[in-house]
Amino acid sequence: MKVLVICSGGLDSVSMALRYVEEETTLMTFYYGQKAKKESEVVKRLADKYHLGFEQMDISSLKSIFGKENQLTNDSATVEDGYKKSVVVPLRNAMFLQVAMIYAYSNGFDKIVLGSHLDDCVLVDGEYAFPDCSPAFFKAFEMAMDMGTFRGEKHVKIETASLLGLHKKDLIQFANAKDPDILKETWSCYKNGEHQCGVCDSCRNRKAAFKEAGVVDKTEYEE
Numbered sequence: 001m002k003v004l005v006i007c008s009g010g011l012d013s014v015s016m017a018l019r020y021v022e023e024e025t026t027l028m029t030f031y032y033g034q035k036a037k038k039e040s041e042v043v044k045r046l047a048d049k050y051h052l053g054f055e056q057m058d059i060s061s062l063k064s065i066f067g068k069e070n071q072l073t074n075d076s077a078t079v080e081d082g083y084k085k086s087v088v089v090p091l092r093n094a095m096f097l098q099v100a101m102i103y104a105y106s107n108g109f110d111k112i113v114l115g116s117h118l119d120d121c122v123l124v125d126g127e128y129a130f131p132d133c134s135p136a137f138f139k140a141f142e143m144a145m146d147m148g149t150f151r152g153e154k155h156v157k158i159e160t161a162s163l164l165g166l167h168k169k170d171l172i173q174f175a176n177a178k179d180p181d182i183l184k185e186t187w188s189c190y191k192n193g194e195h196q197c198g199v200c201d202s203c204r205n206r207k208a209a210f211k212e213a214g215v216v217d218k219t220e221y222e223e
């Protein structure tokens with residue numbers, strides 16, 4: 001089976017990638033102008049260690065489409081502690097998936113895998129905190145891609161941790177059992193410090209999930 005994993009270098013997508021290291025797997029990572037730049041180094045190390053394919057897609061020339069509002073892509077905006085709508089890069093998964101889907105379709109891949117899990121599907125004020133991480137979005141996207149390609153010729157399935165019924169703690173437990181050395185190297189932080197900050201929304205979720213998983217967190221944090 002040919003598997004294409006959209007891998008940010010965070011623990012969710014790395015854990016999903018570890019499920020497929022025995023398959024003919026390629027890791028695809030994106031640079032879209034985000035502040036966190038250490039993410040892709042983790043993906044490269046993972047690909048080298050398990051002899052997987054590696055594709056780095058530099059789409060940073062499109063950075064201006066995100067405007068000025070977004071904390072993760074606007075260099076003059078500070079990354080705040082805790083969840084704000086402005087940490088959500090609008091339709092980021094749709095953009096990644098579109099590129100990945102064309103690549104998968106054109107290169108004979110059976111499946112695209114993403115790390116989005118059930119804890120990404122929490123509601124804030126009655127809306128999904130990360131709308132393009134919802135299972136409904138992924139199913140609708142898969143269907144749209146089927147309708148936009150030659151019928152019956154190929155079907156590329158989209159698999160996410162959420163569609164498998166997995167929470168972040170399940171991903172940590174799996175990765176810890178499979179490759180604890182890679183797990184501690186994964187990068188979750190929204191910033192680009194020497195170590196992960198420990199206080200941004202993503203770092204907080206990471207710390208909490210390690211506790212919930214009952215796995216010792218060996219990550220080096222700034223605080």
Ligand SMILES: [Zn+2]
Pocket residue numbers: 188189190191196197198199200201202203
């Ligand atoms: Zn952080």
